[in-house]
Amino acid sequence: MNILYVYAHPEPRSFNGALKDTAMVTLGKLGHTVKVSNLYAVRWKAVLDTQDFRMRQDPYQFNPALEQIHGIQTGSLSPDILEEIERVAWADLIIFQFPLWWSSMPAILKGWFDRVFVQGFVVHLEKGQVYERGLLKGKKAMVVVTTGATREMYSPGGVHGDIRNHLSLITHNIFEFVGMTPLPSFIVFGAADMTRDEGSLQLNRYRAVLEKL
Numbered sequence: 380m381n382i383l384y385v386y387a388h389p390e391p392r393s394f395n396g397a398l399k400d401t402a403m404v405t406l407g408k409l410g411h412t413v414k415v416s417n418l419y420a421v422r423w424k425a426v427l428d429t430q431d432f433r434m435r436q437d438p439y440q441f442n443p444a445l446e447q448i449h450g451i452q453t454g455s456l457s458p459d460i461l462e463e464i465e466r467v468a469w470a471d472l473i474i475f476q477f478p479l480w481w482s483s484m485p486a487i488l489k490g491w492f493d494r495v496f497v498q499g500f501v502v503h504l505e506k507g508q509v510y511e512r513g514l515l516k517g518k519k520a521m522v523v524v525t526t527g528a529t530r531e532m533y534s535p536g537g538v539h540g541d542i543r544n545h546l547s548l549i550t551h552n553i554f555e556f557v558g559m560t561p562l563p564s565f566i567v568f569g570a571a572d573m574t575r576d577e578g579s580l581q582l583n584r585y586r587a588v589l590e591k592l
């Protein structure tokens with residue numbers, strides 16, 4: 380399988396770094412071809428703005444959605460975006476790994492979606508190409524996430540609310556919206572307070588999940 384691994388943690392020596400390294404070894408052993416988009420390592424530009432467009436459709440008034448459609452049609456999006464678009468097109472499965480920040484993804488990853496999932500490539504609203512007809516239909520996607528809070532806190536009725544509701548902004552409103560099939564999310568609850576032994580158990584659990592992909 381061709382796997383794109385989009386990774387968003389600023390510290391290679393973190394537990395997230397260990398999860399990512401575990402994935403690289405495991406997926407490699409299984410014979411998958413893996414490309415990594417290590418967003419902090421490449422200092423990914425997180426902000427969608429006029430610089431993303433080398434040939435503006437309307438140089439007077441900036442309309443991000445219309446410029447994205449024009450940019451994908453003319454191949455004039457900035458090279459860092461085009462490179463990621465090629466990787467997404469190539470992938471059968473995309474894994475997004477990140478620590479939960481403010482019950483969501485870190486801004487650098489949100490910026491990856493803002494800039495890479497351009498209309499005309501992942502969906503086409505005017506043509507009704509969303510969800511079942513989304514342009515990334517046939518691909519699978521998976522969230523791998525660590526939290527500081529406990530499983531109880533992120534349970535239905537818990538102080539933070541059900542984590543599945545928070546993640547559905549990604550798994551439903553992004554993955555399914557563009558046609559991709561979400562795989563079950565891999566969640567490490569209470570990661571911030573784990574001992575190394577508990578961390579090792581979680582790495583083993585992740586390895587086992589990847590082996591069943």
Ligand SMILES: Cc1cc2nc3c(=O)[nH]c(=O)nc-3n(C[C@H](O)[C@H](O)[C@H](O)COP(=O)(O)OP(=O)(O)OC[C@H]3O[C@@H](n4cnc5c(N)ncnc54)[C@H](O)[C@@H]3O)c2cc1C
Nearest residue numbers: 393394395397478480481482525526527528573574575578
């Ligand atoms: C801006 C911000 C917002 C946040 N918002 C939220 C939020 O809304 N909800 C929430 O729940 N949390 C939140 N957090 C907490 C955050 O989700 C956790 O700190 C993060 O998920 C922990 O992952 P880490 O990789 O940084 O862990 P690390 O701090 O790197 O590691 C945690 C523990 O894992 C173990 N470990 C590390 N490396 C290894 C290894 N190689 N092998 C085995 N064990 C290892 C160690 O015992 C270590 O103490 C927030 C944090 C920030 C900075």
